[in-house]
Amino acid sequence: MGRNAILEKHHQDDEKLYGNGRDILLHCCCGPCSTASLERLLELDWKPVLFFGNNNIYPSNENDKRYDELLKVARLHDLQVIRAPYDHANWLEYIKGLENCPEHGERCIRCFEYNLRQAYEEAVLLGISHFTTTLTVSRFKSSKAIFQVGESFEGFTPIDFKKKDGFSRSVLLSKQMGLYRQQYCGCEFSDLTSTENLNILDKEDNSMQEIFNRRSIRDFSNRKVEREKINRLLEAAMQAPSAQDQREWCFVVVDDPEKQTLLSRVSPYSRMIAKAPVTIAILCDTSKLKSPDYWEQDLGACTENLLLEATHQELGACWMGMAPMQDRMDSISSILGLPDFIKPFALVAVGYPQEGKGNRFIDRFDRSLIHFNQW
Numbered sequence: 001m002g003r004n005a006i007l008e009k010h011h012q013d014d015e016k017l018y019g020n021g022r023d024i025l026l027h028c029c030c031g032p033c034s035t036a037s038l039e040r041l042l043e044l045d046w047k048p049v050l051f052f053g054n055n056n057i058y059p060s061n062e063n064d065k066r067y068d069e070l071l072k073v074a075r076l077h078d079l080q081v082i083r084a085p086y087d088h089a090n091w092l093e094y095i096k097g098l099e100n101c102p103e104h105g106e107r108c109i110r111c112f113e114y115n116l117r118q119a120y121e122e123a124v125l126l127g128i129s130h131f132t133t134t135l136t137v138s139r140f141k142s143s144k145a146i147f148q149v150g151e152s153f154e155g156f157t158p159i160d161f162k163k164k165d166g167f168s169r170s171v172l173l174s175k176q177m178g179l180y181r182q183q184y185c186g187c188e189f190s191d192l193t194s195t196e197n198l199n200i201l202d203k204e205d206n207s208m209q210e211i212f213n214r215r216s217i218r219d220f221s222n223r224k225v226e227r228e229k230i231n232r233l234l235e236a237a238m239q240a241p242s243a244q245d246q247r248e249w250c251f252v253v254v255d256d257p258e259k260q261t262l263l264s265r266v267s268p269y270s271r272m273i274a275k276a277p278v279t280i281a282i283l284c285d286t287s288k289l290k291s292p293d294y295w296e297q298d299l300g301a302c303t304e305n306l307l308l309e310a311t312h313q314e315l316g317a318c319w320m321g322m323a324p325m326q327d328r329m330d331s332i333s334s335i336l337g338l339p340d341f342i343k344p345f346a347l348v349a350v351g352y353p354q355e356g357k358g359n360r361f362i363d364r365f366d367r368s369l370i371h372f373n374q375w
């Protein structure tokens with residue numbers, strides 16, 4: 001099989017190719033990226049030897065910081081880290097003339113080459129026949145580009161660590177371990193303002209975690225939801241913005257099992273209500289409408305507020321859309337005895353999530369959806 005064909009096969013399913021236990025030198029760019037990569041290598045029965053040689057990282061105390069975080073990860077797995085002496089001047093010489101290339105361009109390819117060469121030489125020195133890199137875990141770095149560079153070094157083992165949600169896993173594990181996560185790629189030419197760097201910053205450090213962790217929860221434990229918590233959800237719902245401040249929302253809180261059973265049948269997608277401790281019907285008081293066309297937008301904002309507060313209260317919740325489906329709205333009106341001027345908008349099932357089925361971060365960032373100033 002030619003080298004390209006092997007590469008292609010690695011892309012398809014690296015587990016099938018690796019998994020029979022061998023020594024491998026793992027070039028580690030930092031602690032956070034090493035978490036999921038290491039986990040994956042161990043799952044695949046590799047015996048990793050960790051190598052930190054990242055002369056691209058600037059300044060030197062940043063290099064130290066990233067090394068220190070890697071040590072924490074290594075300790076967890078009872079592994080040692082080999083550190084190459086720091087020599088940023090040597091790296092600068094290697095990328096000379098490419099300083100002003102934008103991130104992801106030629107300079108970065110040369111930088112990959114520098115780091116992979118160093119890892120290759122270390123592997124040769126140690127008599128380890130395989131080596132790979134954690135660089136592929138980043139969703140901001142093209143694994144294909146890294147593999148193309150790696151191909152020219154004997155023993156390079158192209159493992160795409162971002163596969164199988166590897167990046168999200170690295171975010172989660174780093175968070176659990178309280179690891180420092182850098183806010184730029186590495187060198188002094190890294191783009192500090194790129195949306196991707198800001199994205200890392202926001203989601204993992206500064207942002208409202210509930211927004212990122214909220215999920216639709218459909219499996220609940222039997223634990224009763226405290227009335228104070230329900231009140232808190234409704235307070236959050238009522239804080240939503242609305243057109244002309246019309247605040248046309250109102251609510252029915254349902255915990256009567258018979259009514260829950262009836263509500264669970266109003267749509268094929270609302271079955272989980274039968275087993276939910278509480279369901280909140282989110283309704284529109286049409287007598288309050290000043291901007292009638294905006295009622296669905298207002299109640300959408302109100303529902304999202306409620307879901308975010310539920311996440312904050314460690315509850316699970318699921319939004320079930322009802323309006324504008326008239327049959328579903330009519331069923332709800334009849335089950336809850338709503339007057340004519342009250343229109344059902346949505347049902348939200350609420351409860352404590354069943355173990356292992358709670359809110360969790362899923363990475364949905366897609367930079368291709370963002371345009372600046374014009375399409």
Ligand SMILES: Cc1cc2nc3c(=O)[nH]c(=O)nc-3n(C[C@H](O)[C@H](O)[C@H](O)COP(=O)(O)O)c2cc1C
Nearest residue numbers: 214215216217218267269270272318319320321322
């Ligand atoms: C307007 C709207 C209607 C929805 N209706 C239902 C529904 O009837 N049943 C259901 O199980 N989930 C429903 N969902 C939840 C979506 O399926 C869910 O948000 C989506 O799959 C993304 O998953 P996440 O909420 O875990 O991020 C609805 C969500 C919205 C915003």
Ligand code: SF4
Nearest residue numbers: 108111185186187190
């Ligand atoms: S931006 Fe990152 S990958 Fe590119 S040259 Fe700098 S350190 Fe290397």
